[in-house]
Amino acid sequence: MSDAAASPRGVKVDLGALWVAPPLIALAVLFLYPLALIAHAAVYDATDVVNLPAAWATLGSRAFVNALFNTAEIALAATAGSLALGLTLALIIAFVPFPGATFVARLIDTFIALPTFLATLAFTFLYGSAGVLNGALVQAFHLSDAPVHFLYSAWGVILAEVTVYSPFVLRPLLAAFSQVDRGQIEAASLLGARPWRIVRQIILPAALPAAIAGGSLCLLLTVNEFGIVLFIGAKGVITLPLLIYDKAIQESDYQAACVIAMVNVALSLGLFGLYRVAARRLGA
């Protein structure tokens, strides 16, 4: 009854105020304080003095600008690829009657469970200098050298990320498709709509929130990806996470690392915020 909606909705089990303190402290220690420390370190240099010019210099450096550009390029391309592949696969698995469709869906689901660097390792065997593809090409065309080198460019990273992250798009889309009211599809069909019209006008609009959610998650994960980029080890393909690693661990330039980290955090939070706004607007 909607009377009930008028009364307070959250059911409160009064555990006593004492129980609140320890976990809130844990929260502060584990989550908030570390973040504050990084922000702090971004403006203080190694001698513990506020050094804004150094922070600015980092942001203006060629390495940073390159990394930012690489990160955006790779993240956008990988997300677009994941969306295209995930959407196509989800449509086929959900709506085209072929034997084993549910098995394929479960199989793809399983790929989420695999470590991300695995894809990279496999791609090395496939597209690496001494990989299957180059081997076949060298043999077929009697070349003296491996002709295919894209793995060691941004494209290699993108292909690996599409492989790893399209299940993250596929999964919410399959869930959304399974929740599309069968009655709507049937009503549309009886009213004279052919399959493609149903996909365009009924199914895709219903799955839009899921696509946006999946795509945003993908964007977030690809912006923050570290393992795949490092594993591929492509020369010149330095992304923000990699640059942070270089500055912090290799060069011990903590201030620069923290400045870049703050940019990375801002980028992540911005994307996350956009995703939340989009999801809420679409009523998801």
Place this chain on the structure above:
Amino acid sequence: MSDAAASPRGVKVDLGALWVAPPLIALAVLFLYPLALIAHAAVYDATDVVNLPAAWATLGSRAFVNALFNTAEIALAATAGSLALGLTLALIIAFVPFPGATFVARLIDTFIALPTFLATLAFTFLYGSAGVLNGALVQAFHLSDAPVHFLYSAWGVILAEVTVYSPFVLRPLLAAFSQVDRGQIEAASLLGARPWRIVRQIILPAALPAAIAGGSLCLLLTVNEFGIVLFIGAKGVITLPLLIYDKAIQESDYQAACVIAMVNVALSLGLFGLYRVAARRLGA
């Protein structure tokens, strides 16, 4: 009507069989073939000859056994920690009336969006040799050397992973708590049950599938974690993913890398399978 349940459930929109082929090929090329290549490389050595003794030697090596042990120890401890922290936080956020509870929940949710290596970077500032904690202790007790070194042990990795992964437990738990039928809690309360009895007998049983799902996901992610372990750079703390990286990229010993990768894959799939079985048994 349950009549409907008796008729075929999946609604099929016949897009034509031609549309099935390209994505299935993409699926094979992107997912299945790479995996097969790794399995293949695990039994062939650098000279492309089947070399099972070498594979066995890798599995018996001290480095592998150590890594396996480290991986299991870190994953189990981090998962236990994440579950404990996530459960406590979720209970408090969902059921204890304190101002800003929803804000805290959203805040924690946001941490999922942040890059994992960030936690490590922050922990370096906190617990590192030159970090805040050691600095304070050195000053307070006039020590000549930093007394706290746990960050560079497995404990550092575990603490960082708990920080990074407890939101993954918190999130499904909060969702489960929000779906606990308010009527059940109210009925129990009217029947004379105090808050703790309600938590124990009504809320926790209802949230068990979510806890298992969150915990399994945590276990899966910690077993496959690469960035955090590398970032911490603790001496002696080599996990399976790190060992694979060392073998493949540093030593170019692809066969060993692939053998270890297959173990990692088996571990992941086993955990994933367990999770699916548990989830299904609990009707989630």
Place this chain on the structure above:
Amino acid sequence: MTLAAFVDEAATVSGAAELRGAASTVAFDRVSVAYRGAVVLKPLTLEVAAGEILAMIGPSGSGKTTALRAVAGFVRPAGGRIRIGGADVTDLPPYARGLAMVVQNYALFPHMRVFDNVAFGLHARHAPKALIEERVAHALEVVGMSQYARRLPRELSGGQQQRVAIARALAVRPKVLLLDEPLSALDAQIRRSMVEEIARLHAELPDLTILYVTHDQSEALTLADRIAILRDGALSAVGRTGDLYRRPPNRFSAEFLGRANLLPVVVESAADGSGLVAVRAGEERLVVAGADEPAGAARLLCVRPQNLTLAPDAAHANRIAGVLREIHWQGELTHLVAEVGGALLRVVATRLPTIPARGERLEMFFSPADASLIAEDADV
């Protein structure tokens, strides 16, 4: 403004024929459906006349929805043929059958406004824009939803959404309108008024053939010209609504169509051509409608609760006595439950001359014309 008002107006303004499809028959010709090896509909042969409302009723799992879905083309029959307007549609896809359907949960397209929902079928059939405008406006007018054309479905009440779903179905002028539990999701009060509105709608569109699936017998009794009762995937009874209600052929149809008192009796004297049979229930001798009943046969005497009265008169010649066990007053109706030789008989009445007390002896009367005989084992 009510639907009735709009229907009246629509009929005046442009002639109700505007929204009529060509009247079509629907024929099930030994149609059976199996799902994963289990037979959910046994070979069904049944014809729906053009312009008729045929209600298919039955409990869950009776196969009524499956039969409807076979007509729509959502379920492929394992055997038999389905004809619409004489044409075999068994192998046609749903979009080529020229039907429309209204279902329990409305199945409106949530992201489209009311206008676009109603226009959907016309767009799908590539109707010209001017015709779409005209037909949508008309269909919305018929269901009294013209002023809601710019709303989204979620901004409407359940009853309003169902009106839009009906308009969407009418807009394409279907050969046959399929209704699958169209009112089950509505509140009792709205459901009652929607039943009467559908009755008025059909009075205005008399050529529209309607196949109406429901588990609610009162909707079927109010709306249907004929009723088909299904049970366990097979046709249990079919007939004109009033006939089926008054003379159910078996126990299942008797009880499924409404409350029925079923009293075991023995035929005393065979029918004498007058259409009346004398039967004995314990001590009492009763005369009921019947023919071809052999003397000595055991039968169930079926009499509806509202056909039992507490006061005798010329028409209510049969008398039966019992002890009052329960009395429930429910506003419009008062229910009395009396025990007669171990069996419980229910009487419902809008008014009672005097209110009897529990435990009192109760005499009940009924007319021979209001009672019929059912063979004990005539279960399907």
Place this chain on the structure above:
Amino acid sequence: MTLAAFVDEAATVSGAAELRGAASTVAFDRVSVAYRGAVVLKPLTLEVAAGEILAMIGPSGSGKTTALRAVAGFVRPAGGRIRIGGADVTDLPPYARGLAMVVQNYALFPHMRVFDNVAFGLHARHAPKALIEERVAHALEVVGMSQYARRLPRELSGGQQQRVAIARALAVRPKVLLLDEPLSALDAQIRRSMVEEIARLHAELPDLTILYVTHDQSEALTLADRIAILRDGALSAVGRTGDLYRRPPNRFSAEFLGRANLLPVVVESAADGSGLVAVRAGEERLVVAGADEPAGAARLLCVRPQNLTLAPDAAHANRIAGVLREIHWQGELTHLVAEVGGALLRVVATRLPTIPARGERLEMFFSPADASLIAEDADV
């Protein structure tokens, strides 16, 4: 085996008093509830007698559920006090109020078997094991669910789950049983039989005070000793069930308690002490029950559809004529809608001597005792 049978048996075996709590009153003393600044229950003063069934009815948003939840302690009143058995419970937490509740969706604990569900309250009150065994067995017996003790809730039908919920509530012997739309989730058929079973249950446990919240007036009419009608957070009417149905104090209660024909009339001659008033409706002069009505006052004449007959007799002295507009046959009842001077009057009857046709002139008769007068503006 039905609930009635079990109740009978339980009463015989061990005395129904076994499951009775001490009979308690419930008193609302100017109880108001506000939620985020919006008043959802205006100051309500109302008393429920010990052993009484009081039904609170009203549409969504009327505040009936809020009032019930205030008694349970789930909602803190913004003002006023709540007393149970004379004791002020306003500041007590729910678990200390000694109540039990049955809600629409049963709210059984899904991971506990039926036995453990019913035992939950006794465990929570630290009852000894032997007592728990005995009470649970007894409560299950009363609701006829003894043979399902080892089942999980999901293995039961809706009606069975609701019986278990009732057993769980009875097992703690509550001072007051709160029922919040307990039957709304059930099918119409099961709902009707559950209403009758709750009536039997209360007949066996006459000391149990029941506060019954529903939006379904027929449940209230069947079960309640008294009915309180709420509207927009305020009490619109309260009274003994039959009185309120026959003589509703305002238009809202008249229409909410069931179908009502409301005909505008003018008082012709003031009451003469006989309890009867003469009124004029258009051309017709009618005599109705009433007192203290000033001559010339405009009133609404309220007469229920089942109190209109098509045949005159001594008791049905008032005559009113109209034109038949609609006729709907629904099995037990036939509905006639007639137009009388612009207003629509509805007649329901279980039997009609002759079936009139649409458009025919229709004479309707009613007894002065079955009609009452309502002030046009007496809306709350």
